[in-house]
Amino acid sequence: MAKKESTFLNMTLTLFVITALAGAALSFVYTLTKEPIDQAKAAKLKNAINVVVPGADKGEIEENSVAAVDGAGELTFYNVKVNGETLGTAVKTFSNNGFSGLIVVMVGFDSNGNIIDSNMLEHKETPGLGDKTDKKVSNWNEQFKGKNPSEFILKVKKDGGSVDAITAATITSRAYCDAIQRAYDTFMKNAAGQNTEEVDTDASDADNTETNEIVESNQKED
Amino acid sequence: MNNWKNFTKGFIKENPVFILLLGLCPTLGVTTSAINGLGMGLATTFVLVCANVVVALIKNLIPNKVRIPSFIVIIASFVTIIDLVMAAYVPALYEALGLFIPLIVVNCAVLGRAEAFASKNTVFSSLIDGLGMGLGFTFALTLLGAVRELLGSYALFGYKFIQTDGILVFVLAPGAFFGLAYLIALMKKLNK
Numbered sequence: 001m002a003k004k005e006s007t008f009l010n011m012t013l014t015l016f017v018i019t020a021l022a023g024a025a026l027s028f029v030y031t032l033t034k035e036p037i038d039q040a041k042a043a044k045l046k047n048a049i050n051v052v053v054p055g056a057d058k059g060e061i062e063e064n065s066v067a068a069v070d071g072a073g074e075l076t077f078y079n080v081k082v083n084g085e086t087l088g089t090a091v092k093t094f095s096n097n098g099f100s101g102l103i104v105v106m107v108g109f110d111s112n113g114n115i116i117d118s119n120m121l122e123h124k125e126t127p128g129l130g131d132k133t134d135k136k137v138s139n140w141n142e143q144f145k146g147k148n149p150s151e152f153i154l155k156v157k158k159d160g161g162s163v164d165a166i167t168a169a170t171i172t173s174r175a176y177c178d179a180i181q182r183a184y185d186t187f188m189k190n191a192a193g194q195n196t197e198e199v200d201t202d203a204s205d206a207d208n209t210e211t212n213e214i215v216e217s218n219q220k221e222d
Numbered sequence: 223m224n225n226w227k228n229f230t231k232g233f234i235k236e237n238p239v240f241i242l243l244l245g246l247c248p249t250l251g252v253t254t255s256a257i258n259g260l261g262m263g264l265a266t267t268f269v270l271v272c273a274n275v276v277v278a279l280i281k282n283l284i285p286n287k288v289r290i291p292s293f294i295v296i297i298a299s300f301v302t303i304i305d306l307v308m309a310a311y312v313p314a315l316y317e318a319l320g321l322f323i324p325l326i327v328v329n330c331a332v333l334g335r336a337e338a339f340a341s342k343n344t345v346f347s348s349l350i351d352g353l354g355m356g357l358g359f360t361f362a363l364t365l366l367g368a369v370r371e372l373l374g375s376y377a378l379f380g381y382k383f384i385q386t387d388g389i390l391v392f393v394l395a396p397g398a399f400f401g402l403a404y405l406i407a408l409m410k411k412l413n414k
Binding site: 003004005006007010011014015018019022025026029030033036037040043044126127128129167168 | 254255281282283284285286287288291292295296298299302303306307309310311313317374375387388390393394
């Protein structure tokens with residue numbers, strides 16, 4: 001078979017047919033793999049929560065997005081309930097101060113704000129150094145277990161805190177502390193906020209609470 | 223015999239990494255451990271074989287002036303397919319390699335084989351060429367990964383020999399260049 005000549009029509013048609021076929025093949029594979037990918041993601045998230053709040057796999061998980069106290073972005077709270085009782089809250093938090101930018105950390109708190117456990121979720125830190133924050137690599141983050149950030153100062157020892165930094169990965173250790181601190185502050189503020197909300201709803205209907213809020217915001221504008 | 227030569231040339235004589243110096247971006251980036259190198263190499267082999275076969279099949283239908291964009295579309299489609307399939311069915315491996323899979327698109331070893339070999343040869347010999355080149359690439363990446371893992375963390379395929387930190391520079395980016403340079407020198411010596 002002779003090679004097709006490079007006329008304008010030939011080139012346009014060829015490219016059109018190739019891209020159309022590629023598009024069709026990709027959409028077919030996409031629909032085929034969509035469900036398993038979603039399942040794998042959900043399973044991964046559930047596993048990540050279960051690491052920081054053990055027993056979460058047997059309970060119900062309620063998801064909410066909460067703005068970080070320092071306004072740096074949004075954290076995701078996963079309230080874990082077993083038979084209606086709160087087992088703990090897993091918080092997906094982050095820090096932009098990693099050695100290579102963003103790190104994402106999952107940390108579990110009990111109702112008093114004690115750290116149940118924590119783990120690194122996503123990072124681009126140096127393999128062999130910064131990745132020791134991951135439980136799969138080393139047991140470095142065991143030191144956070146059961147500590148309350150109100151007494152256990154979330155800073156590396158070099159900066160006057162209570163955390164043993166990873167040798168040669170101080171920046172990653174700092175970022176990890178920063179992420180947990182952000183989660184703790186937001187969690188405590190949120191817990192305080194929820195308590196007052198509960199009082200409000202006891203006194204009046206949900207509708208009234210809404211109107212109250214509108215009145216309040218109007219007053220602020222004045 | 224010709225096919226056998228076609229297959230084996232990818233390992234030593236025309237190894238894409240050590241001799242042709244193609245696809246260095248994934249080579250330097252991924253090879254922090256032997257298992258990463260192996261996974262990346264096998265994923266690239268899959269894309270290389272598929273792209274070679276398809277390009278050889280339709281080589282006469284593609285006008286010369288648009289062959290490069292056509293090859294890129296074909297390669298990118300296969301990369302996306304393997305990306306989705308790996309995310310769906312082998313999430314553990316995908317987690318380790320996920321970042322690098324899309325990089326296969328820009329791996330010039332793949333485009334290089336489509337352009338230099340598959341667009342001029344029959345389907346079967348293109349398949350053999352893709353397989354040989356892919357496995358040669360896998361061999362090179364695994365070797366470099368093994369060297370870096372061995373020196374950098376005293377481990378091989380995740381099994382630690384000595385329970386201390388290794389020569390850390392080999393795990394970091396400069397170690398990739400050191401390791402690659404010495405391996406290339408060794409290959410040159412062996413080829414003589």
